[in-house]
Structure formats: structure tokens, C-alpha cells
Amino acid sequence: MKTKKLITICLIIFMTVELLFPLALMFPIKKIVNDGGTVVFEPFTHLYRIECLHRINDNKEKQDRYITGNIIYIFGQEVYNDIRITNEK
Secondary structure, eight states: HHHHHHHHHHHHHHHHHHHHHHHHTOHHHHEEOOOTTEEEETTTTEEEEEEEEEOOOSSSSSSSSEEEEEEETTEEEEEEEEEEEEEOO
């Protein structure tokens, strides 16, 4: 009788872990890049990637300008790009 209860408890635990593990891999991890404030959200599975850009423009002619916007990648392909160059003081 004890072994039957133990087996059912182990099966229940195994089934819940098996169902919840793929969902846990979908939650993003926040990474902060040292380029002025860019934040990247990406899960372990690398199915998608969201970049919230905020960095200094590399162009020497246009000083005091920042690149801001969002980029969204799904399966490594860019699906949304909202990058703009702004003056911020």
C-alpha cells in the first residue's frame, strides 16, 4: 500500500514538472548592457529577444545624440524595429 502511494506521488510530481518546465524556459532574463542604458530581455531558449535601446550615437559629427527605440526578434529574425536618433539633455 505504501509503495502504491509513493508511486502515485512520484508520478504526480513528475507530471507537474514535465508540464511546467517548458513554461519556465519562456520567461525572460533581464540583461543590462554597459553602453548607456540598453536593456535586453531574452529567455534561455532564445526563442525571442527584446532590446530596449538607449545608447550614445557613434557618429562623431552628431554629438550629444542618443539612439533610442525597441527591436524585437523572433526565432532570430527581426520583426519590429523602432530605432530613432534623439537629442536628450
